[in-house]
Structure formats: structure tokens, C-alpha cells
Amino acid sequence: xxxxxxxxxxxxxxxxxxxxxxxxxxxxxxxxxxxxxxxxxxxxxxxxxxxxxxxxxxxxxxxxxxxxxxxxxxxxxxxxxxxxxxxxxxxxxxxxxxxxxxxxxxxxxxxxxxxxxxxxxxxxxxxxxxxxxxxxxxxxxxxxxxxxxxxxxxxxxxxxxxxxxxxxxxxxxxxxxxxxxxxxxxxxxxxxxxxxxxxxxxxxxxxxxxxxxxxxxx
Ligand code: DC
Numbered sequence: 001x002x003x004x005x006x007x008x009x010x011x012x013x014x015x016x017x018x019x020x021x022x023x024x025x026x027x028x029x030x031x032x033x034x035x036x037x038x039x040x041x042x043x044x045x046x047x048x049x050x051x052x053x054x055x056x057x058x059x060x061x062x063x064x065x066x067x068x069x070x071x072x073x074x075x076x077x078x079x080x081x082x083x084x085x086x087x088x089x090x091x092x093x094x095x096x097x098x099x100x101x102x103x104x105x106x107x108x109x110x111x112x113x114x115x116x117x118x119x120x121x122x123x124x125x126x127x128x129x130x131x132x133x134x135x136x137x138x139x140x141x142x143x144x145x146x147x148x149x150x151x152x153x154x155x156x157x158x159x160x161x162x163x164x165x166x167x168x169x170x171x172x173x174x175x176x177x178x179x180x181x182x183x184x185x186x187x188x189x190x191x192x193x194x195x196x197x198x199x200x201x202x203x204x205x206x207x208x209x210x211x212x213x214x215x216x217x218x
Pocket of ligand 1: 175
């Protein structure tokens with residue numbers, strides 16, 4: 001396995017922005033594992049699968065789905081779905097479907113294989129604990145609920161989708177609960193991860209802190 005820098009944290013903590021910057025700075029590849037879960041949710045939704053459906057129905061769709069993350073874009077069956085996966089509906093469904101073992105198993109090898117030939121910065125919910133428990137460097141990026149809700153609301157509005165702070169807060173509370181209380185691979189900070197609270201830090205400062213941590217030891 002090549003060098004892996006794994007970054008986990010809740011929704012809105014700033015993982016994607018920072019992971020992209022760190023990857024660029026170090027010349028590593030970048031993998032947004034949330035985009036993989038979102039593409040799976042889109043594939044299942046497009047096939048009419050409901051969260052309450054059985055594994056056999058999910059398996060049929062998964063077996064026929066090709067999901068590829070390349071150069072910061074996500075492709076489902078060769079179609080670029082990078083924008084489609086950012087809707088409110090997929091926000092919700094990705095969190096719901098990602099709690100299922102069959103979905104997590106489906107994506108596990110795909111995530112691990114990304115580090116076979118290239119150094120990588122990977123971010124998500126269980127990249128430091130389950131996908132790459134032996135990662136070279138682990139970071140847990142957090143921020144206050146207020147700050148995360150503000151950032152998520154702004155991200156939606158920048159894409160032309162209405163999202164009040166109240167709605168954003170409600171969504172984040174729901175997703176936090178689901179992502180961190182599920183039975184399989186819940187979001188949690190491992191002992192050996194550097195904790196950074198980005199609530200009052202600029203992106204530049206977060207980047208500096210992470211680079212300092214990465215360069216400190218072998
Ligand atoms: O990081 P994100 O908001 O794009 O992720 C969307 C959902 O995917 C999130 O609510 C939970 C799930 N997810 C996961 O279960 N494990 C990961 N490593 C990444 C995302």
C-alpha cells in the first residue's frame with residue numbers, strides 16, 4: 001500500500017475542501033468517499049429501490065453499477081453525475097443507504113484499491129477506522145454545529161438550491177445521528193488521529209496545521 005492520509009469527520013466540517021488542497025500540495029491523488037456513497041444512492045434511487053427494500057433487490061442494482069471517481073469527478077455507468085449527487089434528496093438517501101452492510105461491502109475494495117499504486121488523500125466517515133486503519137496519517141476534522149449548518153446552507157445556495165440555516169441545522173442533526181450511531185462503521189475519532197476543530201479557523205490555517213502534522217514525523 002502507498003501512503004494514505006485519511007481524513008474523517010461529520011458533514012460540513014470542511015473535509016472535501018481541505019483534502020483537495022492537501023492532495024494538490026503533496027501531489028497525492030484525492031478520493032471523496034462520500035461521492036461514492038452518493039453515487040450508490042443515486043443508482044438505487046434511479047432503479048426505484050427504497051430504503052426498506054431487501055438486500056436481493058439492492059444487490060441486483062449494485063452488481064450492474066459502475067462507479068468511478070476520477071480527477072475530482074464521479075461517474076455512474078460512464079455518466080458524470082457530480083452535480084446530480086449533490087441534491088437534498090441524495091444528501092438524505094446516501095446517509096440512509098450507507099448504513100447498510102451490502103452497500104458498505106460493495107464499496108470497500110474499490111476504496112482500498114485506490115491506494116495500491118498511488119499515494120492518496122482520502123476523506124469520509126470511516127476512512128481512518130475501517131477502510132484504512134493503518135493509514136500513514138489520520139486526521140479528524142470537526143466544527144461546531146452552527147458553523148457546519150452555515151457552511152452547508154451556503155454550499156446549497158451557491159448551487160442555486162434554497163436552504164435556510166434552520167433546514168440545514170435539522171438535516172445535519174439527522175445525518176450526524178445516522179452516520180455516527182449506525183451499527184456498521186459509524187463515524188468516530190480513532191485514538192491516533194489528529195483532532196482539528198475548524199470552527200474558528202480559516203481554510204489556510206487548517207491546511208497549515210495538517211501539513212505541519214504530516215511533515216512532523218516519518
Ligand atoms: O461526505 P458526504 O456528505 O458526501 O457523505 C454522504 C453520506 O455518505 C454521509 O451522510 C454518510 C455516507 N458516508 C459514509 O457512510 N462513509 C463514508 N466514508 C463517506 C460517506
